[in-house]
Amino acid sequence: MHQLTLSDISKALIAKEFSSVEITSYLLERIKQLDPQLNSFITVTEQLALEQAKAADERRAQGKYHELLGVPIAHKDLFCTEGVRTSCGSKMLDNFFAPYNATVVQKLINAGCVTLGKTNLDEFAMGSSNESSYYGAVKNPWDTSRVPGGSSGGSAVAVAARLVPATTGTDTGGSIRQPAALTGVTGIKPTYGRVSRWGMIAYASSLDQGGPIARTAEDCALLLQAMAGFDPKDSTCMSEAVPDYYADLDKKLTGLKVGLPKEFFGAGLDSRIASLVDTAVKELEKLGAVVKEISLANMEQAIPAYYVIAPAEASSNLSRFDGARFGYRCENPKDLQDMYTRSRTEGFGAEVRRRIMVGTYALSAGYYDAYYLQAQKIRRLIKNDFMQAFNEVDVIFSPTTPNPAWKIGEKAGDPVAQYLEDVYTITANLAGLPALSMPIGFADGLPVGGQLLAPYFEEGRLLNIAHQYQQVTDWHRQVPTGF
């Protein structure tokens, strides 16, 4: 049963081959047995899941219909879930039980999804390896001595290890696509404003975007359909109508113009990944695509710009965690100042503290012009590069990451080495564009992802291309040994 995809499960539930309670109990048991070696869940909501599954079966018996009715999923533990711990991977929120559901969570509940639990992540989504979680590192099921990527590492691993057919994730600089690539699954970061951020604990508000992680593009389409759409509670959420992603999946790719940005294939790219991207491009050509070299000239500036803007926004967003209103408070504070200082020092891990300090510095008087303002100017140049490229091509293709999964601990002492792993993913966030990662092969047994980027609100195009690619390849069907 665990090898079934989200859409297989949806169809089987509709055909009454099994009930939601049956598939839910089965997966809960599987999580119990297998997750101790992976650590992909922070909280398993067994009782809630069984109640929701029972309710879904009852709704179905009454003739109610939704593709997702009774389908089990899990949420990255930074989406607020009513009455359930929402930790953000931090000691700071270890005792925080959200009093309400994030819009994404509520929309999926309304559709009839069953919540199996909350998945592990880098603390406050800051990281590319899932090692910074207060709840411990997540292991990659393809090689448990390696990282799964981050920050949505738990979400990607739970899908890759067949513990759950699909999960939600969030992506600020690659947090959906990079772990999807490193674990051999499919994930899409929608256009900024496509999915509501209400109830998603904020990291960098101008970059954060929620999206689905699943085994196939088809499953991502199903889930995104239910997640996307206008929300009056998020002022940056767009009112653009949500197209039928599922209906577009079967479109042929004849004449599709695919751009290969030359800057994404330079120094630093693992040669095994370069050759897998090459093979994937040939596959797209066989499907009718026309390939063209393009240039995204300012891409080299993306990492420095992102690692000023994201920490700057984080330093502001995380100021609310002061020991007074939310989460962790230190023992026996001497006075108010001592409470703030010790609660924050003890409640946040090293990487979060580093980013708060970098961000506070970049925003402080005298340095604002030198760093933050410059970074914003680069951001605009990167967006302009994309706009120009999309005058020439329909979609851009690149590697998702420069390297496959590395050993746990290997880059732990060198934050910049980790930041460099985001080199191909962060431009989409800086420009606000939709981007998808799909499995395109293996480098010595480790999964490799290919990234597709499209113009604003063209999520349907990305899902269509990935779906067509997945009809003629079987990388997404490979299963890690033992799962």
Ligand SMILES: NC(=O)C[C@H](N)C(=O)O
């Ligand atoms: N949140 C993300 O998208 C991950 C990114 N590597 C970061 O640490 O900012």
